[in-house]
Amino acid sequence: MESNGVDEQMKLVEGAAGYVLEDVPHFSDYIHDLPTYPNPLQSNPAYSVVRQYFVDEDDTVPQKIVVHKDTPRGTHFRRAGPRQKVYFKPADVRACIVTCGGLCPGLNTVIREIVCGLHFMYGVTEVIGVDCGFRGFYSKNTVTLTPKVVSDIHKRGGTILGTSRGGHETSKIVDNIQDREINQVYIIGGDGTQKGASAIYKEIRRRGLKVAVAGIPKTIDNDIPVIDKSFGFDTAVEEAQRAINAAHVEATSVENGIGLVKLMGRYSGFIAMYATLASRDVDCCLIPESPFYLEGKGGLYEFIAKRLRENGHMVIVIAEGAGQDLLAESIEQQDASGNKLLKDVGLWMSIKIKEYFAKQSKMDITLKYIDPTYMIRAIPANASDNVYSTLLAQSAVHGAMAGYTGFISGLVNGRHTYIPLNRITERQNKVVITDRMWARMLSSTNQPSFMNPPKGTTELAD
Ligand SMILES: Nc1ncnc2c1ncn2[C@@H]1O[C@H](COP(=O)(O)OP(=O)(O)OP(=O)(O)O)[C@@H](O)[C@H]1O
Numbered sequence: 100m101e102s103n104g105v106d107e108q109m110k111l112v113e114g115a116a117g118y119v120l121e122d123v124p125h126f127s128d129y130i131h132d133l134p135t136y137p138n139p140l141q142s143n144p145a146y147s148v149v150r151q152y153f154v155d156e157d158d159t160v161p162q163k164i165v166v167h168k169d170t171p172r173g174t175h176f177r178r179a180g181p182r183q184k185v186y187f188k189p190a191d192v193r194a195c196i197v198t199c200g201g202l203c204p205g206l207n208t209v210i211r212e213i214v215c216g217l218h219f220m221y222g223v224t225e226v227i228g229v230d231c232g233f234r235g236f237y238s239k240n241t242v243t244l245t246p247k248v249v250s251d252i253h254k255r256g257g258t259i260l261g262t263s264r265g266g267h268e269t270s271k272i273v274d275n276i277q278d279r280e281i282n283q284v285y286i287i288g289g290d291g292t293q294k295g296a297s298a299i300y301k302e303i304r305r306r307g308l309k310v311a312v313a314g315i316p317k318t319i320d321n322d323i324p325v326i327d328k329s330f331g332f333d334t335a336v337e338e339a340q341r342a343i344n345a346a347h348v349e350a351t352s353v354e355n356g357i358g359l360v361k362l363m364g365r366y367s368g369f370i371a372m373y374a375t376l377a378s379r380d381v382d383c384c385l386i387p388e389s390p391f392y393l394e395g396k397g398g399l400y401e402f403i404a405k406r407l408r409e410n411g412h413m414v415i416v417i418a419e420g421a422g423q424d425l426l427a428e429s430i431e432q433q434d435a436s437g438n439k440l441l442k443d444v445g446l447w448m449s450i451k452i453k454e455y456f457a458k459q460s461k462m463d464i465t466l467k468y469i470d471p472t473y474m475i476r477a478i479p480a481n482a483s484d485n486v487y488s489t490l491l492a493q494s495a496v497h498g499a500m501a502g503y504t505g506f507i508s509g510l511v512n513g514r515h516t517y518i519p520l521n522r523i524t525e526r527q528n529k530v531v532i533t534d535r536m537w538a539r540m541l542s543s544t545n546q547p548s549f550m551n552p553p554k555g556t557t558e559l560a561d
Pocket residue numbers: 199200201202232233234263264265266267288289290291292293294295296298317318319320435436438
């Protein structure tokens with residue numbers, strides 16, 4: 100295999116039969132003659148007995164696992180896990196952890212397992228937590244993190260470090276990293292955060308510092324590409340069921356009852372789609388990727404009337420980013436990170452539906468609007484997300500100790516991998532409405548496809 104490095108962000112290795120490894124940066128790419136040390140896990144009583152515990156340097160994971168006999172082998176990512184050699188003496192490591200962006204179940208588990216992984220697997224004792232996101236590097240104090248401090252934080256929602264949006268000033272952050280003599284930076288956050296991590300990595304590399312930057316992607320919206328799913332997503336979907344159940348109970352307890360539930364999902368409707376598929380009680384699921392309209396043939400009002408005539412009740416799930424184009428207010432607002440601030444489509448829709456049926460006077464409806472938005476992300480991770488978060492954190496620790504940098508720890512086709520930061524920040528993951536999953540969802544609800552809005556439909560311009 101021959102290295103074909105394109106620039107510091109694209110490190111491609113090509114092999115026979117169209118094999119491509121999208122490799123992650125390593126200290127040795129820009130600092131020469133660094134000493135290495137045997138991995139302390141070799142003498143760890145828990146791990147020393149494991150056969151083949153260390154990952155073979157040549158192990159890679161394919162991005163596409165469905166292939167045809169003549170297709171090229173395609174893109175691969177480096178397999179995560181401990182290496183025989185490490186690039187840090189444990190006593191020299193000074194690590195820091197920061198959490199940014201919105202909350203997500205599992206954040207505390209990731210923090211806990213970075214601290215415990217460094218401590219128990221590698222004998223690293225100096226770990227600090229940065230208070231309240233990126234801006235905490237230069238405007239806040241740090242907290243000392245030990246296994247004792249983090250021992251039961253995985254049972255709590257939120258992040259013990261605090262989080263924030265905005266406030267990313269790359270050179271001030273890197274100055275601070277240098278001043279504090281930090282040499283491993285663990286950055287937990289969504290797409291915005293990982294763009295910030297990428298900027299920090301580039302500046303560190305420009306200054307020629309031996310500082311590893313490891314990202315752990317976090318997003319309940321599941322909007323980060325390449326990875327199978329984000330930690331916390333399953334917990335959020337599970338919690339969303341409780342709101343949908345309540346909406347169903349309310350709707351079935353009255354004549355012509357409608358339960359309307361708004362779920363998170365700014366640009367991607369994964370939570371709404373999976374919660375709908377899981378529940379089987381939902382009659383209509385509306386997401387940002389699939390435009391809809393209210394009036395006329397094939398519209399939402401017509402469908403609601405039909406379902407109420409057939410079943411006497413219905414449940415609608417709407418992702419917060421759906422139908423934003425239909426709302427009247429026009430001034431677009433942004434949060435501190437530059438994300439679009441959404442209008443409350445759930446409240447708007449509940450008013451529109453009530454007004455429509457009141458005007459029609461053919462059917463008396465009772466609509467209950469449930470907005471569990473923050474409840475689905477402010478809870479602790481469920482069991483499977485706890486295990487998943489633990490493995491992501493441990494992979495990040497193994498990668499940083501092995502001298503990798505500018506990478507995220509992510510699951511690809513069920514295998515833990517290291518993915519270059521630029522690969523996950525170049526686009527957002529979205530529900531593809533021409534894929535089978537959306538078709539499965541449509542066939543479970545039997546809702547209209549909203550593909551053919553009648554000409555002159557007022558809601559489209561309303
Ligand atoms: N392009 C960028 N370059 C540098 N920093 C960025 C960039 N975009 C966002 N950030 C920083 O990353 C942090 C988090 O970003 P943001 O608020 O968008 O959340 P996020 O990580 O995308 O998580 P969520 O999915 O919850 O929105 C903020 O401090 C923000 O300033």
